[in-house]
Amino acid sequence: MFFQITKAATPLTGCRRQLILRSLSSSTNNIQIEVDNKTGFATVSMNRPPVNLLNLELINSLTRSMKEMEQNKSRGIILTSTSNSVFSGGLDIKELYRPDVQRLREFWTAFQDMWLAWYGSAVPTAALINGHSPAGGCVLATCCEYRVMLPKFTIGLNEAKFGLVPPPVVRISFKNVLPLRIAELALCQGKLFTSNDALNIGLIDELAKTKEEGYEKCVKFLQTFRKVDPVARSLTKQQFRGKDLDDLRKGKQKDLNDFVEHVTQDDIQMRLGLYLEQLHNRKKK
Ligand SMILES: CCCCC/C=C\CCCC/C=C/C(=O)SCCNC(=O)CCNC(=O)[C@H](O)C(C)(C)COP(=O)(O)OP(=O)(O)OC[C@H]1O[C@@H](n2cnc3c(N)ncnc32)[C@H](O)[C@@H]1OP(=O)(O)O
Secondary structure: OOEEEEEEEOOOOOOOEEEEEEEOOOOOOOEEEEEEOOOOOEEEEEOOOOOOOEOHHHHHHHHHHHHHHHHOOOOOEEEEEOOOOEOOOOEOHHHOOOOOHHHHHHHHHHHHHHHHHHHOOOOOEEEEEOOEEEOHHHHHHHHOOEEEEOOOOEEEOOHHHHOOOOOHHHHHHHHHHOOHHHHHHHHHHOOEEEHHHHHHHOOOOEEOOOHHHHHHHHHHHHHOOOOOOHHHHHHHHHHHHHHHHHHHHHHHHHHHHHHHHHHOOHHHHHHHHHHHHHHHHHHHO
16 A cells, blocks of 8 residues: 655644655545654544444554554554544444345454454554544454543443444453453443543543643653563563464454354344434434
């Protein structure tokens, strides 16, 4: 993939000059990448209005972005969104409802690959959670090594609430961040935590009042690795996450088959349909 590189002031950091890297091969422009001249850190912003739903194209763009930044020997990545109120609304349920099975298989394979790329990334990562982050949004945030969140939003894995069983790939990164008992309870309850509660249980690491403050906190975290050998850092991270990554790599086909079987059940389709309707009608009440 090719990037067009231009210099511009960024809304994130006021007048600090940054390299704006815009993906040319993506016709949808669903990801924006900015590289800070001073720190060398890249900010990856999901840009799929209105609520950054993870459809096949956005998922593929996220995977490609990570691979390219690794190839470019990026020194750190901050994942955020261009929205003012949503980090990511999670999986685009339209991908799951009355699906074309071929596309559904492609969709879930892409999600597995995105998870492998972000959870296993060689580059240090921080999530700047500048809005709601349910389900798939929470998976992305917990794939990162550090989380800074803005107040008065929600984050968590709410799949159980609308009748989906969170598959291993959804559970693992959540479990990696939280004590097992809290993770189990939260998953069984389909609980979404407020920013404050997320901080109290350790689902996020810091709160920030504004996106700018959150950005600075992410930068500060990434800078903690400045004096650490990048290869040693990356191999150490692999030692912690390697088994999870290997388990998915080895079990990819089974995970895919289980997912497709589960999602295409009549009962699950009915629940997904009802949930979509509920989301659509939410504001009319
Ligand atoms: C062992 C076998 C295992 C098999 C496992 C099988 C399945 C596992 C599934 C994998 C795990 C699933 C993960 C997921 O991510 S599912 C998605 C979960 N997401 C949510 O529940 C979030 C729902 N959305 C919201 O709560 C809100 O939209 C919001 C994100 C807080 C944003 O609120 P607001 O800014 O007020 O926006 P709107 O509500 O007005 O939404 C804008 C339009 O987007 C539509 N929408 C919202 N979310 C979704 C979604 N997830 N999918 C599809 N569409 C969505 C919403 O209806 C609005 O569209 P409209 O204007 O046309 O109605």
